[in-house]
Amino acid sequence: MEKYKCILSLRVANDLVAKDFQLVYIEPSHKRVGKLVFVFKNSKELEVELVKYRKERSR
Numbered sequence: 001m002e003k004y005k006c007i008l009s010l011r012v013a014n015d016l017v018a019k020d021f022q023l024v025y026i027e028p029s030h031k032r033v034g035k036l037v038f039v040f041k042n043s044k045e046l047e048v049e050l051v052k053y054r055k056e057r058s059r
Helices: 010-018 044-057
Strands: 004-007 023-028 036-041
Touching (some): 004 010, 010 036, 010 044
Antiparallel strands (some): 004 036
């Protein structure tokens, strides 16, 4: 498992912080100029939460 997980969505990043997932740092995106990348410490719990977001989004 990777040590960090990059999130591009501000909404998802805010929800993860509200649920006490550890935000490590924020940096400018190199691929999408003008956007930010929110870097979280990866964990099994974080992966489970992201699967929930993907399921909600696919509806």
